[in-house]
Amino acid sequence: MQALVLIGGFGTRLRPVTYELPKQLIPIAGKPMLYHVLDLLPREVDRAVFATGYKADVIEAYVRAHPPPHLQVTTVSEAEPLGTGGGMRNAGDGIGDPFVLLNSDVISDADVAGLLAFHRAKGAYGTMLLHEVEDTRPYGVAALDPNDRIERFVEKPEPRDAPSHWINAGVAVWSETVLAGIPKGRAVSFEREIVPGTLGRGVYGFRSAGFWEDAGTPERLLRAQRLLFDAGRGGDGSLPAASTGLGPAAVGRGVDARGASFGPYVTLGDGVVVERDAHVENSVVMDGAFIGAGATVVGSLIGPKARLSAGGRYEGAVIAAEPRP
Ligand code: GDD
Ligand code: MG
Numbered sequence: 067m068q069a070l071v072l073i074g075g076f077g078t079r080l081r082p083v084t085y086e087l088p089k090q091l092i093p094i095a096g097k098p099m100l101y102h103v104l105d106l107l108p109r110e111v112d113r114a115v116f117a118t119g120y121k122a123d124v125i126e127a128y129v130r131a132h133p134p135p136h137l138q139v140t141t142v143s144e145a146e147p148l149g150t151g152g153g154m155r156n157a158g159d160g161i162g163d164p165f166v167l168l169n170s171d172v173i174s175d176a177d178v179a180g181l182l183a184f185h186r187a188k189g190a191y192g193t194m195l196l197h198e199v200e201d202t203r204p205y206g207v208a209a210l211d212p213n214d215r216i217e218r219f220v221e222k223p224e225p226r227d228a229p230s231h232w233i234n235a236g237v238a239v240w241s242e243t244v245l246a247g248i249p250k251g252r253a254v255s256f257e258r259e260i261v262p263g264t265l266g267r268g269v270y271g272f273r274s275a276g277f278w279e280d281a282g283t284p285e286r287l288l289r290a291q292r293l294l295f296d297a298g299r300g301g302d303g304s305l306p307a308a309s310t311g312l313g314p315a316a317v318g319r320g321v322d323a324r325g326a327s328f329g330p331y332v333t334l335g336d337g338v339v340v341e342r343d344a345h346v347e348n349s350v351v352m353d354g355a356f357i358g359a360g361a362t363v364v365g366s367l368i369g370p371k372a373r374l375s376a377g378g379r380y381e382g383a384v385i386a387a388e389p390r391p
Contacts, residue, residue, distance in 0.1 A: 095300030096316030117157035151254030169236030
C-alpha cells in the first residue's frame with residue numbers, strides 16, 4: 067500500500083527559519099517532523115509519494131541522504147502551489163486503492179493500522195482520523211451520525227457554524243477514485259472543494275484519543291516536541307557530555323556543550339556548540355548553530371548555523387543565520 071504525503075506550504079509562521087529550511091525538516095525531539103509523521107505508518111504501507119512544492123529540492127536531497135526506514139519514497143513536485151487537492155491530483159497517479167493521505171505538519175500518536183481496519187470494516191470510501199479540540203477555527207470540522215459516518219464537513223468554520231469539536235487530524239484513508247474528481251492543472255483545496263461532495267459515498271470519522279498537535283507555529287511546534295519526548299519518541303533523552311541540568315534532550319552528532327546547562331525538552335542538531343554557562347531549555351537548536359557563553363535560550367527555535375552572542379537572552383525567539391531570504 068502507498069501513502070500520499072502533502073508537503074507544501076511556505077511555513078510563514080515559522081519564518082525566518084523556513085526561508086532556508088522547509089518546516090517539515092525542522093527537527094523536533096531529534097528528527098524532522100516529517101519523519102515523526104512517517105513513523106506512524108504500519109509496515110503494510112511500504113511506499114510513499116511526497117507531493118512537494120516549496121523547497122522541493124531541499125526535501126528531496128534530505129530524503130536521499132536519510133532514507134526513511136521501511137519506505138520507498140518518490141517525490142513529485144509542483145512548479146506552482148496547487149493546494150492540498152491539486153497536490154494530490156498532481157502526485158497521485160497510480161497510487162493504488164485505497165491509499166493513506168498524510169499532512170506533513172501534524173504530530174500525533176495516530177493508530178494508522180486501526181484506522182485502516184476501521185476503514186475496511188465500514189466498507190468506506192474515505193475515513194478521516196478525527197481529534198477533539200476546543201477551538202476548531204483553524205481546522206476542518208466533521209459532524210458524525212451514530213454510526214460514525216460524516217454527515218457534514220466544514221473547513222475552517224466560524225465557531226457558530228462549526229458542526230462539532232471533532233477536527234480532521236490530517237491522517238486519512240481514501241479510495242483512489244477520489245483523485246479523478248479533482249480538477250487538474252489548478253490550485254484546489256481538497257478539504258473545501260472535494261471532501262463535502264464525497265460524503266454521499268460513505269466517508270467515516272475514526273475518533274482518536276491520543277495526543278495531537280499541528281506544529282505550524284513556534285509555540286505549537288515546541289508543544290509537539292514535549293508530547294513526543296513524553297511519549298518516549300525522542301531517543302534516550304540524555305544530556306550532552308560534561309553538561310548539567312535536566313533532560314530529556316535529543317543530541318545530534320558532534321555536539322559540544324561542555325559546561326553548559328539544560329532544562330527539559332531540548333533538541334540539539336549535529337555540530338551544535340553551546341558554550342560554558344549557557345542555558346538551553348524547551349527549545350530546538352538546529353545543525354551547526356552556536357550559542358555563546360552565558361547565553362539563555364528558552365522556548366526558542368534556533369536555525370541552522372545561527373550564532374547567538376555570549377550573554378544574550380532569547381525567550382520565545384525564532385532566529386536564523388540569514389534573517390532575510
Ligand atoms: N503539495 C502541496 N501543495 N502540499 C500542500 C500545499 C500545496 O500547495 N499546501 C499545503 N500543503 C500541505 C502542507 O504541507 C500540510 O502538510 C498539508 O498540506 C495541509 O496544509 P496546511 O496549509 O498545513 O493546512 P491547514 O493546517 O490550514 O489545514 C489542514 O490541516 C488541518 C490539521 O492540521 C486541513 O487538512 C484541515 O482540514 C485540518 O484540520
Ligand atoms: Mg497545517
